[in-house]
Amino acid sequence: MPNLPMGIIQRGLRSVFLAKSTRFLCETRWLVCPSPYRRVHGGRESQQKDKFLITTPIFYVNSVPHLGHLYSAVLADTVHRWQQLKGAGGSIFSTGTDEHGLKIQQAALSHGKDPLQFCDEVSQHFRNLFSKSHVGHTDFIRTTESRHRKAVEHFWRKLHSAGYIYQGKYEGWYSTSDEAFVPDNKVMDSVDKATGKNIKVAIETGSQVEWMEEENYMFRLSEFGPRLLKWLDSNPRAVYPSKYRSLVRGWLEEGLEDLSVSRQRDRLPWGIPVPDDSTQTIYVWLDALVNYLTVCGYPDNHHAHWPADCHVVGKDIARFHAVYWPAFLMAAGLDPPRSVVTHSHWLMESQKMSKSKGNVVDPFDRIQRYSADGLRYFLLKHGVLETDGDYSDEKVVKVLNADLAGNIGGLLNRCLATSLNPTQTFPAFSADMFPVHLGRKSNNLATKEDYKLLKTLQELPGSVDQHYENFHIYKVLEETMLCVKQANGFVHRHKPWKLSDSPQDREWVGTVLHVAMETLRVSGILLQPVMPDLMSRLLSRLGVEETERSWSDAEKVPCAEGIEAPYVGRTLGVDRGVLFQRLQKKN
Numbered sequence: 001m002p003n004l005p006m007g008i009i010q011r012g013l014r015s016v017f018l019a020k021s022t023r024f025l026c027e028t029r030w031l032v033c034p035s036p037y038r039r040v041h042g043g044r045e046s047q048q049k050d051k052f053l054i055t056t057p058i059f060y061v062n063s064v065p066h067l068g069h070l071y072s073a074v075l076a077d078t079v080h081r082w083q084q085l086k087g088a089g090g091s092i093f094s095t096g097t098d099e100h101g102l103k104i105q106q107a108a109l110s111h112g113k114d115p116l117q118f119c120d121e122v123s124q125h126f127r128n129l130f131s132k133s134h135v136g137h138t139d140f141i142r143t144t145e146s147r148h149r150k151a152v153e154h155f156w157r158k159l160h161s162a163g164y165i166y167q168g169k170y171e172g173w174y175s176t177s178d179e180a181f182v183p184d185n186k187v188m189d190s191v192d193k194a195t196g197k198n199i200k201v202a203i204e205t206g207s208q209v210e211w212m213e214e215e216n217y218m219f220r221l222s223e224f225g226p227r228l229l230k231w232l233d234s235n236p237r238a239v240y241p242s243k244y245r246s247l248v249r250g251w252l253e254e255g256l257e258d259l260s261v262s263r264q265r266d267r268l269p270w271g272i273p274v275p276d277d278s279t280q281t282i283y284v285w286l287d288a289l290v291n292y293l294t295v296c297g298y299p300d301n302h303h304a305h306w307p308a309d310c311h312v313v314g315k316d317i318a319r320f321h322a323v324y325w326p327a328f329l330m331a332a333g334l335d336p337p338r339s340v341v342t343h344s345h346w347l348m349e350s351q352k353m354s355k356s357k358g359n360v361v362d363p364f365d366r367i368q369r370y371s372a373d374g375l376r377y378f379l380l381k382h383g384v385l386e387t388d389g390d391y392s393d394e395k396v397v398k399v400l401n402a403d404l405a406g407n408i409g410g411l412l413n414r415c416l417a418t419s420l421n422p423t424q425t426f427p428a429f430s431a432d433m434f435p436v437h438l439g440r441k442s443n444n445l446a447t448k449e450d451y452k453l454l455k456t457l458q459e460l461p462g463s464v465d466q467h468y469e470n471f472h473i474y475k476v477l478e479e480t481m482l483c484v485k486q487a488n489g490f491v492h493r494h495k496p497w498k499l500s501d502s503p504q505d506r507e508w509v510g511t512v513l514h515v516a517m518e519t520l521r522v523s524g525i526l527l528q529p530v531m532p533d534l535m536s537r538l539l540s541r542l543g544v545e546e547t548e549r550s551w552s553d554a555e556k557v558p559c560a561e562g563i564e565a566p567y568v569g570r571t572l573g574v575d576r577g578v579l580f581q582r583l584q585k586k587n
């Protein structure tokens, strides 16, 4: 047996007992396997975890959402939908808003609003955006909710009673913009462009830092280096992809300093007070990170979902999720997350798209232009975890016209043209004309290339599955589009519109259309996680019932096995509209 970590072996064994519909949960899959709750890395609880938990960051409400926020949410949503498609039930997919801290307090003040009223309004924008863009979260958490305050207070008491929090004095640099403490060696001199004054900025983010001296509570982060390294090294997906894993490893090797985890309440009243010390407010990041426990029902009822299987985060907050958070959890006697999936940034003219810079793209406007699923498609086709991506409207138009209007839409139009498919039914496949094996029968009209198409189609779910699991959604899309292109080539090769009305020709036309529609059916099922609405319309148009859209349905291509498909002869869906309207170049 390969040298697998214990959890993976346990998952493999457990899978034997899982129902057939959840067979995918077995073997060495890192992401989706419910596994017995394990005592690892400082976790001291011993109950069973059997439900999946995937999260986005909770978004800071100092301003309305932009395209970068939507990307994190769409990425996590797509992976969650993929799991649901494969039969995983009872999972939590959470997102929400981070509403405490100095930045919010200042933003509310500058709008002349009470902080909670300000948070209510901005939080609602995030909710609206997610609802418009088909982000199917199962929970939307706000850090101003009472269930969250209860979880944070309990968590704080756990850290305190375990001896990981002590009273001390924090002296050092603080960036309000990042809500982060910045070590001396991560600060450099700069000049404020607006005033010409000399200032200090954080090297990593470029945001201004100020010297702070306060009586605070400190967390013994410096004790956690070896345990964090063990967590990182014993789980290849602890921080994913490897580019960010190496980054985190570097931070750990540099050594960790204790972390201030409270602020004086007279300076920061907008936050959760430290339990039993009303002169201090809990540090906004400690407060915010606990949201992942709150959504699981912590402190009463979190065992079914904890540890989190996957936190999807931007690289700007990797340190908080891959260093502070696992250390806090270990200190509280809980297991660290199984995976922190880290993605790069969307840029505007080579600069990070960000609220503070004001160079943001409005996602509401782009949904109106391109549709929610169009925008999702673009973000996932051009978003790669390891590298930043430049956003441009020109690119969006080009990609959507080529892939959705042209490739998929074009094939669908061909299959549904009344001249070729006058009965508007799912056509029969002739096993005589396209037998399972090439050249076995004299009236075989299929070519070597045609067999390649069927092979690609049969293999598509397997390889796409691997890409979803690796968060390589762009590969899911590339491979599926290639298969659809192959099917377009197949139709073009046989030119059914040139065939006669003889029974034999009609049988062959039906067979060609059947194979093309099978390609659309399988592709449509596999792309549901990316474009839930558009693919639902495509499948309905093909006459595929709601109950025939699961992952296992895509794994069956009856004609390739010489079996008659149950949907042959079925009347097609009534919606005759264009699947995806070609976009004008100048938007």
Ligand SMILES: Nc1ncnc2c1ncn2[C@@H]1O[C@H](COP(=O)(O)OP(=O)(O)OP(=O)(O)O)[C@@H](O)[C@H]1O
Pocket (backbone or CB within 6 Å): 057, 059, 060, 062, 067, 068, 069, 071, 072, 177, 312, 313, 314, 315, 316, 317, 344, 345, 346, 347, 352, 353, 354, 355, 356, 357
């Ligand atoms: N440009 C971006 N590209 C991809 N994801 C982003 C981008 N900006 C923000 N995000 C996502 O939102 C999360 C939180 O971002 P945050 O609220 O700090 O946005 P921001 O625009 O960078 O804000 P600020 O400018 O105030 O720092 C990030 O970790 C990431 O998940």
